[in-house]
Amino acid sequence: MALKLEHVTYIYGADTQLPVRALDDICLEIPDGQFIGLIGHTGSGKSTLVQHLNGLIRPSQGRITWNGRDIWEAGFPKKELRSSVGLVFQYPEHQLFEADVFSDVCFGPNNLGLPREEVQKRARRALELVGIPEALYGQSPFELSGGQKRRAAIAGVLAMEPKILVLDEPTAGLDPKGRDEILGQIAGLKKETGISVVLVSHSMEDVANYVERIVVMSQGHILFDGEPRQVFRHKRELEEVGLAVPQVTDILHRLSAAGFAVDTDATTVPEARDTILKALGGKWDGPAAGRGAMGEKEKC
Amino acid sequence: MGIIESSHLSYDYVKLNEEGNAEGVTRAVDDVSLSVEPGQFIAILGHNGSGKSTLARHINALLVPTEGSIFVDGKDTAKEENVWDVRQSAGMVFQNPDNQIIGQVVEEDVGFGPENMGVPTKEIWERVEESLRAVGMYAYRKHSPNKLSGGQKQRVSIAGVLAMHPKCIVLDEPTAMLDPDGRKSVIRAARALNDVERVTVILITHYMEEVIYADRVFVMDKGRIVMQGTPREVFSHVEQLKALRLDVPQVTLLAYALQKSGLPLPDGILTAEELELELKKLRDRKNAAGGAAGAKEAGADGWNVGEEEPDAVDGGTA
Amino acid sequence: MLRDITLGQYYQTDSLLHRLDSRVKLTATLLFIISLFLVNNLWGYVMAAAFLAVCIRLSHVPFRYMVKGMRTILFLLLFALVFNLFLTPGTPVVRLWKLTVTKEGIRMAAQIAVRLVLLIIGSSLMTLTTTPNHLTDGLESLMKPLKKLRVPVHEVAMMMSIALRFIPILMEETDKIMKAQIARGADFESGNLIQRAKAMVPLLVPLFIAAFRRANDLALAMEARCYRGGEGRTKMKPLVYQRRDYMAYAVLLLYFAAVIVIGRILPI
Known part of the structure; x- marks a missing residue:
């Protein structure tokens, strides 16, 4: 079960005077059970890319395949694709509409034409996965707190039991507490269900601790695609396109440039602490060794 | 006397049931006393529901205290006749960039406040120009706000308040919905107002990196002020800040x-x-x-490498 | 798709028409529309069209941009056309099954089509060259006499201007919610009329809530900026007639007189 994008290009307003190349020759594969961070600036094309994944936007050029089949060929079951690739939009709580939380979560599986017991079973499981207690099932979704609303909305997509869950800026507008809760919950459900998760964000710091692969987009291109520590080695290039590496990485790069023998690959606070202590205790001449050439854009 | 003086300010939200009777009371702000000197850059930190936005709305007389009092530029906000003076001396910028721009053209939006105040036409134009220049948006004066980025919209909103020549500006989570670039530009504009125009700025946020330049930081939790001091003083209490679930x-x-x-x-x-x-x-x-001799061995002089209890630092990981 | 609606949208550029006083433009639009309904011969329409063409030239708004806006009302136009074509009694020309096309029908349909197209382009030219603020200022000023009858002129004008500002925002919102519900398997396109109406609920409820949330925020923001109705308000861009405005009035009167003389009196 894999979703594959081959040389996908998308042009906005092709028939106007100012066509915009929102996506330019994108090659990307989303395999089973991977946790991916999709990072880019506002306007980098990441939101457009995301809408290609479940067939909401048709590429101008290139093809998208799901299990080897072109999703735009005649007779391709779109509904099935949309249940397999669950897409959670920015501010998903704005799509809530039912009188109670439980019915709202049932909306997705209901649309799939599943029998009632199955629908309810899925809704229950989805709500459990995002940590909404049973006491709230009967409440109006509009009476929940901000963080709860968002989790209920995510459950609405989860209840379709997707193989790939795509979340567009799931932490936008939340405070740090709400943000950590949501990210923690997503990491937890990823672990529990084993599905693939694509986390779209403009903050490296937010996703660095969770994902196993980072795809960086800029101006419709994929700039880097690799493990977080590989991607963060390109501090300068990232800064050039307006993205910041996590503060920890930034500090380690500074120290390395100042002659400290620190391992600039560390991405978390404890790792950074250990390498700094080691550098201060031991030798500190020359920059850290052991840089790989990985993390470049994968060619396809 | 300070520009803002609150003493024992409390505010209750009353929840009404369907018949319109009081069902429950939530104390959103609880016994807050604070004083802000003219020209200061003040930051109020706290997570959602800590009462910081409710407190902010008192400064603009959008809410009046249930108990206690608040004086803005020497005027009691609870007095009906002071409301418009208070709103003029304390401007307010809100969170959602789309929902506070009234004009269809940038300059017309900036002129909205002065128009309401009855400022003569010629002076409105002068104020609009100088305000837009102060936030670096003069080049966009003829643009439609719909075509601007979030950070630019927020700067237009700041200019809109600035054109009212307030003594103090309250920014209520102006960056919560912006991306990192937009966030930086808004904070830069707010700092410039304070540095150059000497306007008192009260920045309400949950991003700690935005408050490091503040003169004074107040941390709120459950409606109360739980910490206050210079950024350095506040930030030295890492454990306490983490307990409050703030983003250190x-x-x-x-x-x-x-x-x-x-x-x-x-x-x-x-x-x-x-x-x-x-x-x-x-x-x-x-x-x-x-x-050259002593420094060779790692961890030899009391610096323990990797032996700290694991929960002391987690970098925000769940 | 929803972005294509240009009706009621301001097109930003600089031109004589953009600089004209909005009261002139409002009066002109009104007179132009009246002239369309008074005219009843070909020369009259030719004159009206020529007048409009000159105005479009002067406005610096690309003609293509206006035509794009027309697409959305094509359906209305076709409906009026077909309705008149088949349902006007008179001398039959062509017979299609049970429907008869009459000579009068063709004439009527053509007339209606020309009128509608001119009317819509004419009024969109006004909104394209006038910012909503100017437009409402102009309306407010022209309707001032109604204030004596206790009509809340300023409030109505303000409401209109805000509605205009929020149209594109709500359009975008509709687009987003629609996509979000499609991603949850919603189907807005198939089924009979009742099923389709029912399918709109997941779109309309969130849209209403969003509109109310925005309205609430906006009211607060306006209040915070000392808004308290029209009393004691000054204007950043007060309406003051310039020389060009008086000239425009003169040209307008000339056009109106000419079009009536030619359009009503001259035979085809």
Whole structure:
């Protein structure tokens, strides 16, 4: 079960005077059970890319395949694709509409034409996965707190039991507490269900601790695609396109440039602490060794 | 006397049931006394529901205290006749950039406040120009706000308040819905107002890295002020801030972790530059003291490598 | 798709028409529309069209941009056309099954089509060259006499201007919610009329809530900026007639007189 994008290009307003190349020759594969961070600036094309994944936007050029089949060929079951690739939009709580939380979560599986017991079973499981207690099932979704609303909305997509869950800026507008809760919950459900998760964000710091692969987009291109520590080695290039590496990485790069023998690959606070202590205790001449050439854009 | 003086201010939200009777009371702000001097840059930190936005709305007389009082520029906000004066001396910028721009053209929106105040036409134009220049949006004066980025819209909103010539500006989570670039540009504009125009700024936020330049920081939780002081003083209480679920910058966390491992670093390090400088100082000191011989062995002089209890530093990981 | 609606949208550029006083433009639009309904011969329409063409030239708004806006009302136009074509009694020309096309029908349909197209382009030219603020200022000023009858002129004008500002925002919102519900398997396109109406609920409820949330925020923001109705308000861009405005009035009167003389009196 894999979703594959081959040389996908998308042009906005092709028939106007100012066509915009929102996506330019994108090659990307989303395999089973991977946790991916999709990072880019506002306007980098990441939101457009995301809408290609479940067939909401048709590429101008290139093809998208799901299990080897072109999703735009005649007779391709779109509904099935949309249940397999669950897409959670920015501010998903704005799509809530039912009188109670439980019915709202049932909306997705209901649309799939599943029998009632199955629908309810899925809704229950989805709500459990995002940590909404049973006491709230009967409440109006509009009476929940901000963080709860968002989790209920995510459950609405989860209840379709997707193989790939795509979340567009799931932490936008939340405070740090709400943000950590949501990210923690997503990491937890990823672990529990084993599905693939694509986390779209403009903050490296937010996703660095969770994902196993980072795809960086800029101006419709994929700039880097690799493990977080590989991607963060390109501090300068990232800064050039307006993205910041996590503060920890930034500090380690500074120290390395100042002659400290620190391992600039560390991405978390404890790792950074250990390498700094080691550098201060031991030798500190020359920059850290052991840089790989990985993390470049994968060619396809 | 300060520009804002609140004493024992409390505010209750009353929840009404369907018949319109009081069903429950929530105390959103609880016994807050604070004083702000003219020209200060004040930051109020706290997570959602901590009461910081409710407090902010008191400064603009959009809400009046249930108990206690608040004086803005010497005027009691609870008095009906003061409302318009208060709103003029304390401007307010809100969170959602789309929902506070009234005009269809940038300059017309900036002129909206002065129009309401009855400022003569010629002066409105002068104010609009100078306000747009102050936030760096003069080049966009003829643009439609719909075509601007979030950060630009927020700067237009700031200009809209500035054109009313307020003594103080309250920014209520102006960056919560913006991306990092937009956030930076808005904070830069707010700092410029304070530095150049000498306007008192009250910044309400949950991003700690935005408050490091403030003169004074108040931390709110459950409607109360639980910490206050200079950024450095507040940021030195890492454990307490984490208990309040606030977003301590990674540099501060790292400095704190290093400190706990035995490095003699000062409290409340706020920026990467500072940490780099302090670590360089340490290295130089060590080189000078131990010479070439002593400094070779790792962890030999009391700095424990990787032996800290794991929950002390988690960098925000769940 | 929803972005294509240009009706009621301001097109930003600089031109004589953009600089004209909005009261002139409002009066002109009104007179132009009246002239369309008074005219009843070909020369009259030719004159009206020529007048409009000159105005479009002067406005610096690309003609293509206006035509794009027309697409959305094509359906209305076709409906009026077909309705008149088949249902006007008179001398039969062509017979299609049970429907008869009459000579009068063709004439009527053509007339209606020309009128509608001119009317819509004419009024969109006004909104394209006038910012909503100017437009409402102009309306407010022209309707001032109604204030004596206790009509809340300023409030109505303000409401209109805000509605205009929020149209594109709500359009975008509709687009987003629609996509979000499609991603949850919603189907807005198939089924009979009742099923389709029912399918709109997941779109309309969130849209209403969003509109109310925005309205609430906006009211607060306006209040915070000392808004308290029209009393004691000054204007950043007060309406003051310039020389060009008086000239425009003169040209307008000339056009109106000419079009009536030619359009009503001259035979085809």
